Amino acid sequence: MKHLRFGYVTAPVLGVMWTFVIALTVAIAMSFATGSAFRPSGLGALIWGAGLGLACLPGPVWKPVAAGIIVTIAALFGFGPIAIGDGVSGFSSLLGAAGTAGFAVLGLWIMLDEVAFGPINRHVFEAAIIKFLTGFGYIFFTAIVLIPFYVMVLTSLKNQAELIQNPLDFSVDLSKGWDLFRSYDELFTQFNFGTYLLNSFIISVLTVFITLLFAVPGAYAVARLRFRGRAAFSRSILLIYMVPMIVLALPIYIAFSMLGLRNSLGGIIMIYPVTTIPVALYMLQGYFRGLPAEIEEAGLMDGLSRLKVIWKITLPLSLPAMASVSLYVFMIAWNEFLLAFMLLDDPSKFTLTRGIASLNSSEIPRQHLMAGSVIATVPIMVLFLGLERFMTKGLTAGSVKG
């Protein structure tokens, strides 16, 4: 490590790596946005990156600016860190080349802020590395999270022929207007998605209510009341929460087949809450433990019964926790796939997830599948982003199942 700790070594090395990361990012972004041919050039990144690294060492501002302009021009002429294919429009080329050079210079300028040309100490060296890793991390995570969702949304707006012609071309023809949303329209008019949406919503809301109805008294008992077997009980909650769904699904399938409960939303509503009660109970009892017992004792002294204490004191105090638990349970019920898939066969009774599974056939175009996915994803995202505070708290509070 020691021989790396010279500005004239650190700067080019970081420069090469960072320039390559930026070239790759810009190439992927430009390809996904316009469908035209951009690709990072390893050799270009090696040569120009080293130069950019040296130019971005602390010093007069004109040096990195000039370096950036030179790299942009080089890229436009075909030997920069990013290679632009034939037939790419002038504007896209300029955007790609300038974007690569600009972000590379900007990043390096920040990274190499304290790095001198000569020997540098361990602090400065590691700080520069950490800044590089941070920048890389932001790009990396944002890209891996966004790309599948980006593909999902834009595929739903296109048609099969366009998709096969150029799988990279995600540009949306805005002149089509409302026609862009044709897949959505067809899903709602021909594929019954309105009903599925309603079914999913009703099932999820009922699941939340039933879960709370069972879990609140149970959680209170585990958190507050002393009885023999309390510790064993709170452990077995966790144990139940580790039984795989598929193991339970098989006997449930058999029992439902024999009782004629398959293909009924009532059957689904009987099962869903039980899968969420242990989680909800565990999350709630953690919260109840944190509430001061003195208030409840005061209520008891003033003549309230235990049940009244729960209703009038504990519940109002734990509204935030109830919100998190409700959200979390709603999410589980909304996203549930396995049971819906096994127990529902009748297209008039599908939930959204089951409905999407039925779209997965070679006869139904891809954009319908993706439009269905978007329909299932958007409500949960909206709910989640709106109430993100509760969600994160709820998730961390309950050591949550996935």
Next chain:
Amino acid sequence: MSDVSPPKGSGPLARLEARLAWGLLAPTIAAVALVVILPLLAIFWISIKPVSLSDLRAPEVVIREDIRGDYESVGDEASIRYRLRNSSQDQPIRGVTITDTIPQGLAVFDLDPRCALDGRALFCDFGDWEGGFRETLMIPVMVEQSYLDTNLRPQDTDATVTGRASSVLSNATFTFDNFKRVFDGDEFWSVLWVTLFYTVFGTIGALLFGLFAAMLLNKSFKGQGILRGLYLFPYVSPVIAVAFAWILLFDPFSGSANALLIQMGVTQEAINFFGQRPLALIMVTLFEIWRYFPLSFLFILARMQSIESDMYEAADMDGASPFQQFWYLSVPQLLGILSVLFLLRFIWTFNKFDDIFLLTGGNAGTRTLTVNVYEQAFAVSNIGAGAAVAVVIFGCLLLFSFFFFRFISQEEGL
């Protein structure tokens, strides 16, 4: 002063409290027993039974009733026809009887010896039926005026059928073939190996990614909230939606990932990401990491934010470099949450079914134990073998939970 000792045993108040507690817990215990404990016991029972998918329906008498011949005017001779069969091809039905009502105005003039008529009530006793048995019963009748007036046909009143059939699920036939089938051959070991690979790498990967993401966001800057919300997307969106998005993205014919790789010159021809060994297994593991890193990230971030910053300031004063601070200060502080997360995620990844089922359906060398339950029970239609795999899973689970309680009890103070 007399000796004062604390009261022994439980007083009336304590008993009252315990009774209330059990009362509050009763609904939960009942529900969980019904939907979790009962199915678990059922799995053990089914695993030693030779059950296939078609056995789920107990054999029953299928009956169709109609009227044949002329029945337009008074004095016409017609017959009521019952077409009967055993719905099962191999299971017998014992003591089959039929009870029906003959409509007004049809006079029965010839009766099958197995049947008896009491007023308008018809009763027939057919005895035992072997599997695949069929029978047509004709009852000749004379049409009278009242039949033409009432317009009530024989098929309008439903015949009642009785008969006892033994179902494989409840009789005393037992077999160990299911377990033999599961453990036989190389298949079981390859399934176990795939499960372990998926579980171990999926868990460790999700933890490392989560740790990295948590370190990125463990500082306040503008847009931190947005990024935190964004990084949770894979976890909160429905698995079926993201799984299909991945399939589409990595499609060998029209997938964007392949187009991108070809354009960048990484590969000459399209790669079938989810269709070839061992790439499919790596891809489903990556999917698992992608989908669950947000969870580890959330927990690790919560723990990081509760570490006092004084410690880092002190370390800074003492000249510790950033990497040293991470290794000697952050990592020991995070070790607790990391080990808890590892155990939890390990068990949950082991239990995971939906993801692999949706991505590859267990093909191309991605069949894990949980997918094998489904394969055996529904694709091969051998419910018993599926249950046997489920029992194996349950055994592994017991083993894990033993470790879980060993370690987690100390960590969480449960």
